[in-house]
Amino acid sequence: MAENRKTTGVLRYGSTLLLIIAVIIMWATDQAAAETVAALVIVALAVFSLRQGGASQSAAVPAETVIDAVSPAAEEDGRVRALCCEALPVWSTHIEMARSQTEEEIQNLANRFSALVQHIQNSISRKGTARRGDGSGETDILSLLQESSDGLQNIIHSFRHSLDLKVNLLDEIKVLADFTEELKSMADDVGNVADQTNLLALNAAIEAARAGEAGRGFAVVADEVRKLSTMSGETGKRMREKVESVNAAIQKTLSASSSYAEEDTEMVKQSEQVIQEFLQRFRAGAADMSEAYNALQEDSRLISDEISEVLVSLQFQDRTSQVLAHVRSNQQALLAMLADSSVTELPDPQQWLLEMESGYTMEEQKQQASDGKAEEQEITFF
């Protein structure tokens, strides 16, 4: 009977362990390993049920019959031990395989997640900035808009200044044109003086002729004066022609310049209008970008919160790994005990569970062993 209890206890430990393993692996690892363990659990439970049935039957028969039935029961215990000794290493290998595969995949996931986080952060930090054309670094888009606006306003200001200079120049040319009118008048005066002088020389020549021999010398002087007056008249005439030519050129220049100035004024006006429309569109675009940037920042805050939650979730691998390591360790201890033929008396199940519990490190494991509810942990500062 003692042997029966011992075998029943072993099977209870084995079944408990198998159930824990199956639940953990189904929770945390791949389906194939979980199915393998589940199948083994079914086999173990079947053996356990068979053994329990045998034990019940043994308890129901008289004492004499029990003595006769010891031999088959011992034989069955031996088969159970052999089965466990074969099965436990396989389960142990599967647990380790599941643990390492999960660890590897979670690490890959964490690596990819890390890259994703970095990518998002880089994108957010680049949004709202633009490279300067002169390569002097980066600026935010609104500052760039303001700088562009200022630059374009400066260009318009330069145009206006240039236009003002042209108008001033035209005014100067108009003054010059007025001077040419005066010059023309002066040239006319020169011509009039020459005509008067010529007339005077003619009168002098007449008077010299009337004086006879005494006026001969004076007649020569009168003739020279007449020649000079003729020359002065011609000079006055050429002066007038030149002044008229200059005046015509000035008038032509003045007319062309006035036309250009009007065109320039119109061009500056249109340029200013185009630039203002362009800046207006640019401001609207920048406002949209700014709004999108703010929305992106809000999204990034939400993503950051999600990341915090994901970081907490990703820590399950470390905890699962430790649970699996404990299960594997206990499994190996059970295997060592079953494989040791010198061990004839197995420990009390409660004692075994207490020993298992002493190896628990996580609060959940301890709470699971008692009421199944873990308490929330906090940071302890020393």
Add this chain to the structure above:
Amino acid sequence: MAKTVMVVDDSASLRQVVAIALRGAGYEVLEACDGKDALSKLSGQKIHLIISDVNMPNMDGITFVRELKKNPAYKFTPVIMLTTESQEQKKKEGQAAGARAWVVKPFQPAQMLSAVSKLIMP
């Protein structure tokens, strides 16, 4: 200049999780897979804080902190123990070894970063 935090844990995924949280907050991160690896990687370089697991192969976290504190260069480097271990006895061992805080996994990143900034010297 960014502060450097060393993360010591035998779980690569857990190290990565801690590193993501720290790098996101602007810290530089140096990783080690156990106490022995951590001691070999210190080699006199400036470390502002260490976050260490307790149960690790080769050299556990408590022994690592004891060894760390023997080195004058790291005598005052704050250490946070980050572990699934919640036994009071273990906490006392960590405190006696020289750890400044005990964080039980899973941790909230914000809570961890708060503890890190609190313990790192300005």
